[in-house]
Amino acid sequence: xxxxxxxxxxxxxxxxxxxxxxxxxxxxxxxxxxxxxxxxxxxxxxxxxxxxxxxxxxxxxxxxxxxxxxxxxxxxxxxxxxxxxxxxxxxxxxxxxxxxxxxxxxxxxxxxxxxxxxxxxxxxxxxxxxxxxxxxxxxxxxxxxxxxxxxxxxxxxxxxxxxxxxxxxxxxxxxxxxxxxxxxxxxxxxxxxxxxxxxxxxxxxxxxxxxxxxxxxxxxxxxxxxxxxxxxxxxxxxxxxxxxxxxxxxxxxxxxxxxxxxxxxxxxxxxxxxxxxxxxxxxxxxxxxxxxxxxxxxxxxxxxxxxxxxxxxxxxxxxxxxxxxxxxxxxxxxxxxxxxxxxxxxxxxxxxxxxxxxxxxxxxxxxxxxxxxxxxxxxxxxxxxxxxxxxxxxxxxxxxx
Numbered sequence: 001x002x003x004x005x006x007x008x009x010x011x012x013x014x015x016x017x018x019x020x021x022x023x024x025x026x027x028x029x030x031x032x033x034x035x036x037x038x039x040x041x042x043x044x045x046x047x048x049x050x051x052x053x054x055x056x057x058x059x060x061x062x063x064x065x066x067x068x069x070x071x072x073x074x075x076x077x078x079x080x081x082x083x084x085x086x087x088x089x090x091x092x093x094x095x096x097x098x099x100x101x102x103x104x105x106x107x108x109x110x111x112x113x114x115x116x117x118x119x120x121x122x123x124x125x126x127x128x129x130x131x132x133x134x135x136x137x138x139x140x141x142x143x144x145x146x147x148x149x150x151x152x153x154x155x156x157x158x159x160x161x162x163x164x165x166x167x168x169x170x171x172x173x174x175x176x177x178x179x180x181x182x183x184x185x186x187x188x189x190x191x192x193x194x195x196x197x198x199x200x201x202x203x204x205x206x207x208x209x210x211x212x213x214x215x216x217x218x219x220x221x222x223x224x225x226x227x228x229x230x231x232x233x234x235x236x237x238x239x240x241x242x243x244x245x246x247x248x249x250x251x252x253x254x255x256x257x258x259x260x261x262x263x264x265x266x267x268x269x270x271x272x273x274x275x276x277x278x279x280x281x282x283x284x285x286x287x288x289x290x291x292x293x294x295x296x297x298x299x300x301x302x303x304x305x306x307x308x309x310x311x312x313x314x315x316x317x318x319x320x321x322x323x324x325x326x327x328x329x330x331x332x333x334x335x336x337x338x339x340x341x342x343x344x345x346x347x348x349x350x351x352x353x354x355x356x357x358x359x360x361x362x363x364x365x366x367x368x369x370x371x372x373x374x375x376x377x378x379x380x381x382x383x384x385x386x387x388x389x390x391x392x393x394x395x396x397x398x399x400x401x
Contacts, residue, residue, distance in 0.1 A: 004282040008104040010236035010243040011228050011399070013042025016359040018191040019224035019347030027057065027118045028074035030225035034352075035075050035114060038227040043239055049229070050108035051081045055095030055115035056351010058088060071114060088386025089298065090251065091115060092226065092354030093395035097249040099230050110231045115356070117349030119221040149300065150218060152388040154210035157303040159266040161212070164318045172212050174321050175302040176203035179216045179344060181330050182299065186341025188371045193222045193347030217302040222347030226355035228362075242366045247283035247379065248398040250275045256391030269385060271394035272311035279396040280313075285379065288313050292335055292398075293377035294364055296357035298385040299342040308383060309337075312396075331372060339364065339372045350386075354395060357382040361399050 015037025017030050025033075039046065054071040068082040087094040092115030099111035161171035180200055186192040198216055206214035236243035252275035258264035276288075285291045292314065299305035306324070309315040314335060315323045323329060329337035340346050340360040343353060361380030363369045384395040 005100060005104040005249060006247050006282055006284060007245050008233050009100045009230050009246045010233045011246065011362055012231050012236055012239045012243050013038045013044065013229040014227065014359050014362045015041060016191060016226040016356055017224050019222040019349060019356070020193040021120050022223040023120065025223070027116055028070060030223065031071060031074045031114060031116050034225040034227040038229050042229045044110065044229065046075070046077065048110050049077060049080065049112050050110055051099070051102055052077055052112040052114065053095040053098040054082065054084045055091035055113065055354065056086060057117045058086060058091060058350040087393045089350050090354060090384040090386045090393045090395035091351040092356070093382065093384045093397055094251065096228055096355060096358060096397065097251065097395070100246050100249050103230050103232055109235065110229065112227065112229055113355060114225065114227040115352035115354060116225045117351040118223045119349055120223050147388065148210070149388055150210035150213055153301040153303050154213045156266050156307065156389050157212050160303065160307065163267060166321070168212060172204050173200060174324055175217055175306065176200045177324050178302040178305050179203045182338045182342045182344040185331060185339055185372060186345025189340045189346060192341045192345050194220060194345040213301055213303065219300050219343035219348045222349045224347055224349040224352045224356065226352045226359050228355055228358060244362050244365050244399050245401065246397070247400050248279040248396070250279040250282065251393065251395045253393045254391060258390045264390065266389060268307060268311050269389050269392065269394065271392050272308060272383065272385065275394050275396045276312050279398055283379070283398040285398070292379050292381050294339060294361070294374045295335060295337045295381045295383065296340070296342065296360055297337060297383040299338060299344050300348065300385070304385065305337065312383065336374050339369065339374060354382065354384045358397065358399070365399065365401055
């Protein structure tokens with residue numbers, strides 16, 4: 001019977017570039033920067049790495065292409081196994097899962113996971129309309145032609161408002177509080193893309209992208225890279241006194257069949273609801289609202305973050321507004337969410353975001369997060385959602401001391 005990977009693998013080094021509009025740096029430059037920080041942090045040499053996984057880029061044609069050869073070339077990791085993995089916005093988390101599983105299985109002792117994306121080079125202001133993208137298959141082109149991510153998540157917001165009796169004004173103000181919180185946190189991180197405080201009035205009155213979502217309800221797109229070095233748990237303290245142990249790696253994908261049935265409510269993401277209990281079980285967590293210390297969740301839009309609070313079992317169904325109003329997810333709250341600013345403000349280079357989230361959990365658990373430091377964290381959770389509410393991939397990772 002499967003026993004999971006809890007405490008079999010540890011993170012001993014991580015690196016992360018500054019995220020932003022990095023016109024003067026190539027994808028290779030960013031990979032080298034994240035990797036250099038990671039190996040220096042781990043106190044190892046390149047020759048110690050026995051296998052590597054590259055997460056992303058999603059937009060391959062304007063970045064590093066379809067294989068992991070650019071990673072091998074840029075990092076000079078000659079003749080070791082290197083593999084590119086891609087799972088939309090969960091690509092960075094997928095690279096970490098692959099490296100973790102390789103070490104847990106005994107296939108190698110030390111492995112690298114690295115995520116990379118140069119989205120600004122695509123020329124898009126956001127992400128392109130993606131029913132034509134090969135990654136989502138041929139079916140979606142037929143049933144969801146001309147679909148956009150802001151449009152899909154906007155429908156989730158209006159449905160949520162209507163079902164739980166929120167007026168448009170109340171709903172938009174609730175979402176605005178999420179964005180204000182993340183903008184504040186982003187100002188505290190020197191590597192964040194958008195370091196600017198905003199007010200509730202600014203968020204509520206911002207130009208509309210897809211009603212009710214305004215400009216400040218949407219994450220921007222960024223360039224960036226992040227990397228993690230993992231090893232067998234029993235080796236970890238040979239490298240450092242404060243390794244971070246991986247408690248769980250879970251992924252769930254849904255095909256979009258929810259659209260075929262009238263019972264789907266468009267107020268939750270089924271993949272998150274399926275992956276979360278598996279992640280908690282693998283990590284040995286019984287009561288996530290009491291045991292999780294902090295989270296980085298996939299806030300591509302403010303409504304996504306709100307719904308994720310409930311899908312993860314942190315907020316009771318339909319009552320996330322109460323927690324938001326009470327400051328439950330702020331830096332000084334019970335479970336700080338997006339302590340580094342999240343996708344919203346740290347930035348969202350698709351292939352790198354999962355590992356960037358883990359970079360924050362790693363620093364927090366080591367007590368090295370500076371002005372963002374969460375008090376005495378025990379467990380950190382990261383959550384990625386690639387796709388739209390009804391057709392997606394969700395990755396949930398839990399780490400701890």
